[in-house]
Amino acid sequence: MHTVMKCLTEPKLEKPVMVCGLPGIGSVAWLAVNHLQKELKAELFAELYSPAFSPKVWLTEEGLVRLMKGEFYFWKNTVRGSDLILFSANEQPYSPEGQYELANSVLDLAEKFQVRQVITMGGMATDNFTDHPKVFVGGTESDLVKEVETFGAVKLAGGSITGTNGLIFGLGKPKNIAAICLLAETPGYLSLDANAAKAAVEMFSKLLGIQVDYSTLEKQAKENSEAVHKARDLSRNNLPRDRDLSYVS
Amino acid sequence: MHTVMKCLTEPKLEKPVMVCGLPGIGSVAWLAVNHLQKELKAELFAELYSPAFSPKVWLTEEGLVRLMKGEFYFWKNTVRGSDLILFSANEQPYSPEGQYELANSVLDLAEKFQVRQVITMGGMATDNFTDHPKVFVGGTESDLVKEVETFGAVKLAGGSITGTNGLIFGLGKPKNIAAICLLAETPGYLSLDANAAKAAVEMFSKLLGIQVDYSTLEKQAKENSEAVHKARDLSRNNLPRDRDLSYVS
Amino acid sequence: MHTVMKCLTEPKLEKPVMVCGLPGIGSVAWLAVNHLQKELKAELFAELYSPAFSPKVWLTEEGLVRLMKGEFYFWKNTVRGSDLILFSANEQPYSPEGQYELANSVLDLAEKFQVRQVITMGGMATDNFTDHPKVFVGGTESDLVKEVETFGAVKLAGGSITGTNGLIFGLGKPKNIAAICLLAETPGYLSLDANAAKAAVEMFSKLLGIQVDYSTLEKQAKENSEAVHKARDLSRNNLPRDRDLSYVS
Amino acid sequence: MHTVMKCLTEPKLEKPVMVCGLPGIGSVAWLAVNHLQKELKAELFAELYSPAFSPKVWLTEEGLVRLMKGEFYFWKNTVRGSDLILFSANEQPYSPEGQYELANSVLDLAEKFQVRQVITMGGMATDNFTDHPKVFVGGTESDLVKEVETFGAVKLAGGSITGTNGLIFGLGKPKNIAAICLLAETPGYLSLDANAAKAAVEMFSKLLGIQVDYSTLEKQAKENSEAVHKARDLSRNNLPRDRDLSYVS
Numbered sequence: 004m005h006t007v008m009k010c011l012t013e014p015k016l017e018k019p020v021m022v023c024g025l026p027g028i029g030s031v032a033w034l035a036v037n038h039l040q041k042e043l044k045a046e047l048f049a050e051l052y053s054p055a056f057s058p059k060v061w062l063t064e065e066g067l068v069r070l071m072k073g074e075f076y077f078w079k080n081t082v083r084g085s086d087l088i089l090f091s092a093n094e095q096p097y098s099p100e101g102q103y104e105l106a107n108s109v110l111d112l113a114e115k116f117q118v119r120q121v122i123t124m125g126g127m128a129t130d131n132f133t134d135h136p137k138v139f140v141g142g143t144e145s146d147l148v149k150e151v152e153t154f155g156a157v158k159l160a161g162g163s164i165t166g167t168n169g170l171i172f173g174l175g176k177p178k179n180i181a182a183i184c185l186l187a188e189t190p191g192y193l194s195l196d197a198n199a200a201k202a203a204v205e206m207f208s209k210l211l212g213i214q215v216d217y218s219t220l221e222k223q224a225k226e227n228s229e230a231v232h233k234a235r236d237l238s239r240n241n242l243p244r245d246r247d248l249s250y251v252s
Numbered sequence: 253m254h255t256v257m258k259c260l261t262e263p264k265l266e267k268p269v270m271v272c273g274l275p276g277i278g279s280v281a282w283l284a285v286n287h288l289q290k291e292l293k294a295e296l297f298a299e300l301y302s303p304a305f306s307p308k309v310w311l312t313e314e315g316l317v318r319l320m321k322g323e324f325y326f327w328k329n330t331v332r333g334s335d336l337i338l339f340s341a342n343e344q345p346y347s348p349e350g351q352y353e354l355a356n357s358v359l360d361l362a363e364k365f366q367v368r369q370v371i372t373m374g375g376m377a378t379d380n381f382t383d384h385p386k387v388f389v390g391g392t393e394s395d396l397v398k399e400v401e402t403f404g405a406v407k408l409a410g411g412s413i414t415g416t417n418g419l420i421f422g423l424g425k426p427k428n429i430a431a432i433c434l435l436a437e438t439p440g441y442l443s444l445d446a447n448a449a450k451a452a453v454e455m456f457s458k459l460l461g462i463q464v465d466y467s468t469l470e471k472q473a474k475e476n477s478e479a480v481h482k483a484r485d486l487s488r489n490n491l492p493r494d495r496d497l498s499y500v501s
Numbered sequence: 502m503h504t505v506m507k508c509l510t511e512p513k514l515e516k517p518v519m520v521c522g523l524p525g526i527g528s529v530a531w532l533a534v535n536h537l538q539k540e541l542k543a544e545l546f547a548e549l550y551s552p553a554f555s556p557k558v559w560l561t562e563e564g565l566v567r568l569m570k571g572e573f574y575f576w577k578n579t580v581r582g583s584d585l586i587l588f589s590a591n592e593q594p595y596s597p598e599g600q601y602e603l604a605n606s607v608l609d610l611a612e613k614f615q616v617r618q619v620i621t622m623g624g625m626a627t628d629n630f631t632d633h634p635k636v637f638v639g640g641t642e643s644d645l646v647k648e649v650e651t652f653g654a655v656k657l658a659g660g661s662i663t664g665t666n667g668l669i670f671g672l673g674k675p676k677n678i679a680a681i682c683l684l685a686e687t688p689g690y691l692s693l694d695a696n697a698a699k700a701a702v703e704m705f706s707k708l709l710g711i712q713v714d715y716s717t718l719e720k721q722a723k724e725n726s727e728a729v730h731k732a733r734d735l736s737r738n739n740l741p742r743d744r745d746l747s748y749v750s
Numbered sequence: 751m752h753t754v755m756k757c758l759t760e761p762k763l764e765k766p767v768m769v770c771g772l773p774g775i776g777s778v779a780w781l782a783v784n785h786l787q788k789e790l791k792a793e794l795f796a797e798l799y800s801p802a803f804s805p806k807v808w809l810t811e812e813g814l815v816r817l818m819k820g821e822f823y824f825w826k827n828t829v830r831g832s833d834l835i836l837f838s839a840n841e842q843p844y845s846p847e848g849q850y851e852l853a854n855s856v857l858d859l860a861e862k863f864q865v866r867q868v869i870t871m872g873g874m875a876t877d878n879f880t881d882h883p884k885v886f887v888g889g890t891e892s893d894l895v896k897e898v899e900t901f902g903a904v905k906l907a908g909g910s911i912t913g914t915n916g917l918i919f920g921l922g923k924p925k926n927i928a929a930i931c932l933l934a935e936t937p938g939y940l941s942l943d944a945n946a947a948k949a950a951v952e953m954f955s956k957l958l959g960i961q962v963d964y965s966t967l968e969k970q971a972k973e974n975s976e977a978v979h980k981a982r983d984l985s986r987n988n989l990p991r992d993r994d995l996s997y998v999s
Contacts, residue, residue, distance in 0.1 A: 502847075502850045502851045502853075502854035505924065507924050548924065550921070550924055552846065552847040552850035552851065552854075553847070555846060555912075556846040556849035556850060556912065556913060556914070556916075556917055557910050557911060557912040557913070557916055557917075558910060558911050558916040558917065558919060558920035559908075559909065559910040559911075560888045560906045560907070560908055560909055560910070560911070561907075561908070562907045562908055563892055563895070563905075563907070564887065564888045564889060564892075564895040564905040564906045564907055565888070565889065565890070565891070565892065565895070566888050566889065566890055566916075566919055566920045566922075566923060566929070566931070567920070567923075568917075568920040568921065568923065568924070595846070596846075
């Protein structure tokens with residue numbers, strides 16, 4: 004079985020920007036793309052099935068079967084600025100070859116739709132719990148990185164990014180697709196870091212001039228923050244500090 | 253080497269229903285499909301060889317070599333109702349990609365024969381040893397699930413199914429093949445749960461209106477039941493209870 | 502990279518018998534085929550390279566590089582009876598898919614040369630050290646098994662054979678190639694059991710009426726036997742006995 | 751995703767010699783090819799991307815993304831003697847099949863450019879720290895080995911070479927590409943053995959009559975040597991000695 008791209012509709016998009024976020028550290032990328040999809044009411048138009056995903060299915064509350072899969076949504080920008088393609092999946096492929104395969108398939112679709120830029124997201128694990136996480140940026144070209152720095156992002160100077168979010172970004176280069184990666188600072192111990200996801204989406208919003216409502220992310224971020232501060236009060240010195248930064252996505 | 257489908261004959265079937273059951277928990281699915289094949293005297297018409305199976309052969313009492321393989325049987329319904337295709341195999345592929353590959357190959361044959369519905373079976377491990385195991389149902393569409401509920405099945409509301417029995421069911425969706433999965437309740441500690449297999453076959457029988465003799469399954473179920481009750485008498489409190497349900501196939 | 506079959510010459514053979522023996526338990530099969538190749542002065546005509554072999558090369562005493570590979574030799578029978586193709590390799594592929602791939606490639610060549618029968622060899626681990634090892638036989642058809650039994654072989658009634666020697670034999674069935682497997686009894690603790698190899702070659706010799714000189718195998722077998730008896734004298738009760746037979750190749 | 755060869759330019763080369771060195775023991779091969787590329791100011795003309803590499807990207811100090819990849823450089827010899835193609839990569843593929851795949855792809859490019867000889871390099875781990883490491887040689891043909899011996903190399907008489915550097919060399923044989931492997935003696939405990947790399951490059955230089963400046967390698971070698979002698983002074987008897995030679999690349 005090969006990777007299968009199943010197109011449900013064929014949207015007409017004007018040189019769209021593609022935003023990708025697969026589950027990873029703090030679920031930052033997944034939360035960010037999911038939030039965009041819901042807030043913008045983006046529409047599902049293609050599904051990707053792959054033997055690189057786990058060999059299992061899950062069931063909805065209605066007893067309906069769901070495969071592990073990737074989903075592509077589109078959003079037509081009716082005001083000004085870019086149309087969007089959003090991509091996410093239930094999980095990252097478990098094998099290295101599978102991660103390359105998925106990243107390559109996503110960029111095949113990007114080429115088909117003449118995407119003008121790919122933005123992949125991710126979390127960067129630090130031990131710094133903060134209400135204002137930094138956003139780091141890397142890119143396929145210097146101009147792209149510099150542009151994002153003007154919006155307050157910090158250049159990823161060195162380091163590495165493991166996994167599919169990194170590969171989608173990296174494979175853009177030999178395919179001549181302009182791509183950037185936005186990594187939001189996240190403490191490694193949060194499984195769903197809504198605050199980091201919000202920081203990534205805010206950077207996206209500034210870059211593309213697309214307004215997004217943040218209330219659901221803010222609500223979850225507030226709950227996270229309260230839980231962390233409560234845990235800190237209970238056990239003042241238990242959290243590790245000042246470890247070296249390491250890029251993980 | 254690729255997966256090889258070797259057709260022995262080309263049966264003419266009228267929009268058949270395909271019933272699949274690979275070895276899994278309690279061997280429920282394998283016992284159920286095997287029972288149907290023997291009781292209905294279904295006829296072997298295709299064999300599937302795959303490098304996804306274990307690299308070994310086994311020998312019959314006559315010294316004849318047998319590969320690990322999948323087998324397709326057909327049954328012409330001479331009374332009323334559906335023709336059948338039955339599928340089983342010696343084992344599930346050991347690799348995730350192999351499981352997808354096998355599930356996909358099985359559905360390719362389903363498409364070739366214009367199967368109107370696929371039913372996969374399986375066991376659902378609970379710690380509840382009972383003479384009347386529940387049968388759970390999930391499906392590719394709500395209508396299918398609701399129909400099976402009217403026959404006494406319990407909707408699979410959430411959870412996941414791991415392995416090829418789940419994938420055959422799940423890959424039905426993107427291939428537009430109507431599919432349901434019937435999971436019969438089985439205590440995790442039985443290796444051949446004939447009673448659960450009987451429950452699955454009974455549900456199949458009600459759904460399709462096909463009469464099946466259960467005496468061989470009942471005989472084995474009775475032996476299982478007596479062995480379990482004996483073990484319970486000997487060691488009253490040794491069996492675990494009340495763990496959360498988890499779907500496994 | 503795919504499996505590569507490199508043909509050095511194109512021998513004209515008259516419905517040859519193919520004899521296969523890859524390294525396995527006691528190196529029985531490999532010793533047997535190697536012995537045949539040397540004694541009959543069979544000629545190398547094809548090499549098989551595969552990414553399923555270990556990713557390494559070795560060097561001869563002359564500093565010449567050698568890949569892991571399979572080799573096909575042919576022998577023209579100038580007296581009476583069958584021409585031969587002999588196949589062996591440095592090692593068995595390490596992955597299950599690789600074992601199927603190699604077995605399939607070997608049978609592709611068998612089909613190309615219209616081989617009338619495939620004989621795979623192997624060792625069957627028992628704890629019985631004997632000067633007269635039994636030879637067990639399994640086959641794709643009853644007639645073949647019965648024929649070999651008339652020469653003193655013991656029918657393999659049940660059990661399984663793991664690895665490429667078994668798969669070459671087993672894949673003969675769906676490809677409609679008549680095949681038998683000869684397993685010579687070998688104690689599991691010998692790495693090069695020349696006596697078992699001799700027993701396998703003797704059975705081959707009786708079956709095909711081809712005379713073979715055994716002196717080199719006999720010399721090595723004598724050395725093995727003396728070493729084993731010496732070890733037994735030193736430590737009378739250390740060797741395990743009477744374990745169940747298990748087929749391994 | 752398959753291995754991708756991306757050609758940036760199409761150099762016209764006159765029966766070039768290809769020199770390959772992937773990271774391995776002591777980084778000898780990688781250092782040697784890297785040194786040649788820098789000193790000769792060889793020009794990048796092709797990149798190789800492969801799912802056989804690690805699924806990660808790294809970032810430059812400028813925040814630019816880089817995939818794991820192989821790189822081909824060419825050098826036009828304006829004086830006399832051979833044009834060169836240099837090949838290296840960030841890493842060796844992690845899977846056996848990936849190592850064969852990469853070696854095969856490299857030789858495909860060699861065939862395309864009608865390379866007259868392939869030279870792969872590597873380290874041979876010994877425990878002998880010396881300022882004058884021996885260089886060992888193996889080849890696809892005796893004449894090649896003998897020629898290199900006249901320049902002071904020691905014949906690799908037996909042993910094996912694991913990994914891609916060995917496979918590029920070994921796969922030359924069935925592809926009828928003349929190839930030699932130069933292994934420079936390196937103590938197993940150095941991660942970047944510039945002195946061994948220098949020895950390998952010197953042998954290359956003698957063979958092809960191409961002058962190379964060694965000052966950067968010598969500088970690093972001197973630092974290594976001082977560090978090792980210092981460590982020895984501190985702990986006289988801690989280094990292992992006189993272990994058997996084993997070829998590793």
